[in-house]
Amino acid sequence: MRVGVLGIGKTPHKIQHGKSLRDLVVEAGRGALADAGVEPADIQALYVGNVGSVGFNYENSTGLMSAHHLGVVPAGAVRVEAACGTGAWALHLGCVAILSGLYDTVMVLGAEKMNDLATVEGTSIIAQAADSKEEYFSGLTFPSGVALTARKYMQTYNLTEEDLAHTSVKNHHYGARNPYAHLRFECTVEEVMRSAKVADPLKLYEVCPMTDAGSALVLCREEILRDQPDKPQVYVTATQMATGTWYAASDTLADAHALLAAPAQRAYEMAGVSADDIDVAEIYNSFAIQEPLGVEALGFAEQGEGWKGAADGSTWIDGKVAVNLSGGLLCKGHPLGATGSTQAVDVVEQLRGTAPPDMQRPDAEVGISACRGGPGAVGAIHVYQRLEGGE
Amino acid sequence: MTVSAIEFSRLGPPKLRLYAMRCGACGTLQPWWEHHHCYACGGSDLSEEELAGGGVLTNYTVVYYPPRDFLGQEPYVVGHITMDEGVLMPAPVVGVAPDDVEVGTRVRSTLRRMKLGHEGDIYYSQKFVVDDERTPTPGPAEG
Numbered sequence: 010m011r012v013g014v015l016g017i018g019k020t021p022h023k024i025q026h027g028k029s030l031r032d033l034v035v036e037a038g039r040g041a042l043a044d045a046g047v048e049p050a051d052i053q054a055l056y057v058g059n060v061g062s063v064g065f066n067y068e069n070s071t072g073l074m075s076a077h078h079l080g081v082v083p084a085g086a087v088r089v090e091a092a093c094g095t096g097a098w099a100l101h102l103g104c105v106a107i108l109s110g111l112y113d114t115v116m117v118l119g120a121e122k123m124n125d126l127a128t129v130e131g132t133s134i135i136a137q138a139a140d141s142k143e144e145y146f147s148g149l150t151f152p153s154g155v156a157l158t159a160r161k162y163m164q165t166y167n168l169t170e171e172d173l174a175h176t177s178v179k180n181h182h183y184g185a186r187n188p189y190a191h192l193r194f195e196c197t198v199e200e201v202m203r204s205a206k207v208a209d210p211l212k213l214y215e216v217c218p219m220t221d222a223g224s225a226l227v228l229c230r231e232e233i234l235r236d237q238p239d240k241p242q243v244y245v246t247a248t249q250m251a252t253g254t255w256y257a258a259s260d261t262l263a264d265a266h267a268l269l270a271a272p273a274q275r276a277y278e279m280a281g282v283s284a285d286d287i288d289v290a291e292i293y294n295s296f297a298i299q300e301p302l303g304v305e306a307l308g309f310a311e312q313g314e315g316w317k318g319a320a321d322g323s324t325w326i327d328g329k330v331a332v333n334l335s336g337g338l339l340c341k342g343h344p345l346g347a348t349g350s351t352q353a354v355d356v357v358e359q360l361r362g363t364a365p366p367d368m369q370r371p372d373a374e375v376g377i378s379a380c381r382g383g384p385g386a387v388g389a390i391h392v393y394q395r396l397e398g399g400e
Numbered sequence: 401m402t403v404s405a406i407e408f409s410r411l412g413p414p415k416l417r418l419y420a421m422r423c424g425a426c427g428t429l430q431p432w433w434e435h436h437h438c439y440a441c442g443g444s445d446l447s448e449e450e451l452a453g454g455g456v457l458t459n460y461t462v463v464y465y466p467p468r469d470f471l472g473q474e475p476y477v478v479g480h481i482t483m484d485e486g487v488l489m490p491a492p493v494v495g496v497a498p499d500d501v502e503v504g505t506r507v508r509s510t511l512r513r514m515k516l517g518h519e520g521d522i523y524y525s526q527k528f529v530v531d532d533e534r535t536p537t538p539g540p541a542e543g
Contacts, residue, residue: 133467141467142411143433146525147491148463148470148478148515156461157480164459164503206475209462209498258431258480258488259439 010279012104012245013234014393015114016045017354019224022341023191028221030059030066030122031078037223037347038079038118045227046240049080052227053112058089058099058119060345064134066122075118089346092138093295093382095119096224096349097250097389103228104248104391113230119350120223131219135345139383144256152216152296153208154257155384159298160210161262166313170210174201175320176297177214180333183326184340186367191220191342215297220342224351241361242397245353247279251388260385262312268388269306269379276377277308280392284308287330288373289359291352293381294337303379304332307390331370334359352378353391360395408521415525418453418509420487421446429487453509454531455483462498469515469523477501481528492527506531 018040020033028036034057042049059071068074076086091098096119103117123131136145139154159173178198184190196204196214204213234240253268254260277283284307292303301315309330310318318324324332335341335355338348356376358364373395380389403411414432421434425443435446459480466474477493479501492514493507507528514525 128465129468129471132465133469136467140433144431144490145467146411146415146514146523148466148473148476149490150463150465150467152465153461153463153478157459160459160461160503206462206464208464209460211461256431256433258490 010108011231012107013229013231014226014243014357015229015234016041016227017357018044019189019351019354020222021189022220022222024124025221030062030120031074033122033223034075034120035078037225041225041227047227051114052081052116053084054106054115055081055084055086056089056099056102056117058095058346058350060090060095060121061134065126091382091387093345094349094380094387094389095346097380100350100353100391101248101250104245107228107230115228116225117228117350118225119347121344121346122221123219124221152211155296156208156211157257158265162298165262171198173297173316174198176300176316177201177339179319179325180337180339183334183368184336186365187336190336190340191218192340211296217295217338217343220344222344222347224347224354226353243357243360243393243395245391246394247276247392249276249390252386253388254385255383265302265385266306266312268381268385269303272388272390273307276390276392282375286375287377289331289356289370289376291356291378292332293379294339295343307379326370334368334370349380352380356393360393403517412523415523418451418526419448420451422449429485431489451483451485455481455507457503457505457507458482460501469517481507494527495529
C-alpha cells in the first residue's frame with residue numbers, strides 16, 4: 010500500500026491560554042492545506058482526532074466544528090476517539106479511506122485543548138480514558154497505572170530508577186532543540202532523579218505535560234503525489250491497529266509488549282521492510298517507561314533491554330535507530346488527540362529532511378510511529394517511506 | 401468522577417463488599433468489574449464470590465497528584481493485591497508511610513471511607529492495611 014502525504018501542519022505544542030480548540034484546529038489544518046497546495050474544497054473527508062473536548066472545553070461534535078471553521082464543507086467530517094491512540098486512529102481511517110478508492114484527498118487532524126482547566130480536573134478527565142468507574146475507583150490515575158507497569162518492569166529485569174532515567178535525558182536533549190516542543194530544557198540523570206515524585210517510581214521528568222496543540226496531514230492517492238515530483242515523495246506504507254488490555258490489573262509485561270509488537274510485525278510485512286531498515290522512530294512515551302517498551306516491541310532491542318539505547322547512544326541521532334528526535338511526548342507534551350498525528354508529522358519531516366538541524370537524522374528514508382493508549386488498550390503502528398523516482 | 405444520584409445508587413453499594421467474579425465456564429476468578437466477559441476464556445456466565453480479605457501486596461505506586469475526589473488524601477498508596485483466592489485487586493493501602501511500603505507484605509481488607517464525590521456523595525469501600533499480628537483488629541470505641 011502507498012498513501013501519499015501531500016501536506017503537513019502543526020501548531021506549537023505548549024500551554025496556549027490565548028487560543029481556543031478551534032484556533033488550534035484552524036492553525037494546524039490551514040498549515041497542512043498550504044503545505045499540500047490544495048484548497049479546503051479539495052478535501053473530500055475530514056477525520057478529527059480529539060479525546061476530551063466534552064470535558065476540557067464543554068463542547069462536542071469536534072469533527073463538525075472543525076469542518077465549519079476550516080471551510081471543509083460539505084465534505085464528510087467525523088470525530089475519532091481511541092484514548093491516547095486517537096490521532097493515530099484518525100490517520101488510520103484517513104489511509105483506509107484513500108486505499109478504499111472512495112476518496113482522492115482527505116485530511117487527518119488531531120487537536121486537544123487541555124489547559125483551560127486545572128491539573129486536578131485534567132487528571133480526572135484523562136482517567137476517564139480508562140475504567141474510571143471501577144478500576145480507578147480505588148484512586149488510580151493514568152500516571153499511577155503506568156507506574157505499576159514501571160515497577161513491574163524494574164522488578165522483572167532487575168533495573169534501578171537510574172537505569173530508566175536515561176530515557177528522559179535523551180528526550181530532553183532533543184526536546185530542547187525542538188522549537189515546537191512544550192518543555193525545552195536539557196536535564197541529567199541526577200536531575201531526573203531529583204525531580205518531584207508524581208506516581209512512585211515515576212518522577213516529574215518522566216511524565217509528559219498537559220499540552221495545547223493541533224497537527225494535521227493531507228493524504229492523497231499515490232498517483233496524485235507521484236505526479237508532482239517537485240513535492241517531497243513521502244508515503245505512508247503501512248497502517249496497523251490493535252486492541253490490548255483495558256485494565257492495569259490484568260496488563261502483564263507480555264501484554265504491554267504484544268500491544269505494539271503484533272501490529273508492528275504486521276506493519277513491517279505490509280511495508281516490506283524490517284526493523285533493521287528503520288532510520289527514525291517516534292515512539293509513544295507519555296511516561297518514560299513506555300519508550301523502552303516500544304523500542305522492544307518494534308524489534309530494536311530484546312525485552313528488558315529497550316532502556317539501554319538511551320544510555321549507550323544506540324537510540325540517539327547517530328545510533329542504530331534514532332528514537333524520538335522530536336523529544337517525544339515527554340518534551341512535546343501529550344495533547345491527547347493530536348499526539349498520534351504529531352508523531353506522523355514529525356516522522357514525515359525527518360523523511361523530507363526538513364526537521365530542525367540539530368534534530369535531523371541524515372538521509373532518513375524509512376520511519377515508523379508507534380502510538381499507544383488506554384494505556385494498555387490501543388496499539389497503532391504506521392510506517393513511512395521516502396520513495397523518490399517511482400521506486 | 402462526577403456521577404448522578406442514580407448512578408451512585410448503582411456504583412456505591414456493591415463497593416461495600418469484597419468480592420470477585422468467578423467464571424462458570426473456566427473457573428477463572430477475576431476482579432469485581434468483570435460482569436459480562438471472562439478475560440480468560442470469553443465466557444459470559446460470571447457470578448459473584450466473596451473473598452476472605454487476606455492477600456499479598458505484589459505491586460504498588462504512590463499517588464502524589466490525585467483526581468478531584470481523592471484530594472486531601474495524597475500522597476496515598478495504591479497497591480495491586482494478590483488475594484489468597486488468586487485474583488489481583490487494585491486498592492489503597494493505608495496506615496503505612498509511602499517510604500515503608502514493601503512488595504511481599506501481607507495485607508488484609510478493611511472497610512473505610514474511600515473518597516468524596518462531586519455532589520457530596522461519600523463512597524465507602526475496601527482499603528487494605530498491613531496484616532501485622534501486633535496490630536489488633538479495632539474493637540468498639542472506648543468510653
